[in-house]
Amino acid sequence: MILGSNASDATSLRISAAGGVTGGHLYPNLAVLEEFAGRLNTEVLYFCVEGKLEEKLLPVFHPEYKRVSLRVQGLLRPIYHPANVIRILRIISNEGKIKANLKSFRPDFSYVSGGYVSYPVALASKRLGVPVFVQEQNTIPGKSNVAISRFAERIFVAFEESITHFPPEVRNRIVITGNPIWVREGKVELAHPTVLIVGGSGGSEFLNALALELAKRMPDVNFVLSTGGKSLDTADLPKNLEVKNYIDNMFAYWRAVDCAITRAGATTISELIHFNVPAIVIPWEGATEGHQVINAKIFEKTGLGKMIRESDASVDKVEWELRHLLLHGRVFSERENPAKKIVDEILRVISR
Template sequence: MRFIITGGGTGGHIYPALSIAEGLKKEFDNPEILYIGTRSGLEKEVVPRAGYPIEFIQASGLSRKISFDNLKTLLRTLYGVGQSIVIIKRFKPDLVIGTGGFVAGPVMLAAILLGKSTLIHEQNAYPGLTNRLISKYVDHIAISFEESKKYFKGKKITHTGNPIRKEILTRTRNEGYKNLQLDRNKKTLLVFGGSGGAKSLNQAMLDFYKFIQKNPDFQLIHVTGKRDYKEHLKEIKERGIELSPRIRIEEYLYQIEDAYAVADLIIGRAGAITLAEITARGIPAILIPFPYATENHQEHNARTLEKKGAARVILDHQLTGDKLAEMVNEIFSTQGLIKRMKEASLKLGRPDAEERIINIIKEILNK
């Protein structure tokens, strides 16, 4: 079987695509998989490192304002459609799969024009522009949040969830404590702002550390992100903050699965992949949506968890260390609340998302 997969720009589109690719390798004998991306996106580095061949087309995103740049984008998109048609005709895929991002638009449009079988996967509660535009013409839509259904009326839609790495699910609590050398008798808070970190969250932590110092039942893992790590340590020193041994500051965690395994509460951004991972493990959260995410999709994601009782939400401009401390204290001191949040998170999780998507693919191919 031959498959073309496309989706890019950011990890939020690329990593689900790679998870689907891994699922295809497990399900089919020696499938041929070709990735289509752009040279400007993260996929240029990530996809070859994952062991998949990649070809590049021209594509760029639309500006949200009326501008001359949008005319250039339209012309570039049309050129990208032409490039995609050439690639698809040569490769002859049995199915073309898109996971969003502006590169997916030209590829999926080319596949539709050529009459190829098509599937798109939407990661966020509020669908991206590319997926909304092409959704009317594809064979099937896989969504990660039940709330997304209303944006794709009248189509064949399946709530699959977001595919995640198996290590996220299989790492045990004991392994996490051992690998991170943490105290298993303390409540563990994991704070991180996504792969790049979050400046506002790091700033709030400077005041939040006091809460940990005063409450010996807690231990904290704070991942600053590589960009802000040295500056954050410098600011701690300048402020004269003496850190307890129960506070660990890391620039990056390569084995985030260890931290997930021991975390009693997560404080962080509301990217689709992060939420898929924490709900698969049933971890309660305080979410601070990235305020500049395209079409404010992170707040849509966060509010979905909040409505179901799995998370609390603080908007970025309202974030302070004191507000965080107050919320953490309330979550742990209110009888049964942390347990109810954990149960709500687990109900939202889709640990079998990859298998659900592969089942849809088999259904499409068997038509």
């Protein structure tokens, strides 16, 4: 059964999408969906994970999307963990719901960006004859994206280093694009110098504590900290530290800050590169297969900043590096959004 082909006319598209749980998967998807919407009339069916970030943000930024919530959980490591039996059964049990929604929505294609919700959506799409496109943000691809790559029309990767992590037979369908960046108009007004500290969409207790120490030691510098909801001792906050639970308009901050201290999630790294932000990146050591360390090395190669491993990130060392970056200054610039290249390629493939 083929649902997608000729489902829409040349000026409109129906897109089913999945990818979220964390901002690192969600924002690149929004960037691509918004690039489509800038060119054509689009309707979007978004598969969300119950209770996760996409359920909170999509109703705010895209109330027009049709949303379907799935009750799924990621698989635990190691893969033969006994609790995974239930988790796999739960993923499988969603197949009927996903298929029913795809059948009534009749998408032209499915666009997924990884995370454990992407696989069942991509698989159901494939079984219904809907073309699948997948985007991988990290240098080391997630297991579900590798599985999806076997039947995806195109596999969009951010970094050349990813290619060898995919099976040889799919490599002719890989396109290196960079990570799509979610941007809108706007820039916040900040005093200079301001340093943004952000531990990814879920925050980082380590960076929260570091922010507090740095702000106390460096009264001549302003700090903005996104805690991502992680705990922080707010009893004695220095005046030069502004604390936010979550920042909804990161693009406006990236355009304004002098420097940043971040984890090394692939989307954050790509945003630093896109907005040319000097930064110290401290990878989260718990990331699957150490992928944040590899992301951080790629960032270092750009010459924009430095990776410091968490075990080495004393306040003294970070302060020293930060002063060095601030002294060096920032060139305010923006690159072309990789979302454009992805949309060009998908339109080319589906119009064949």
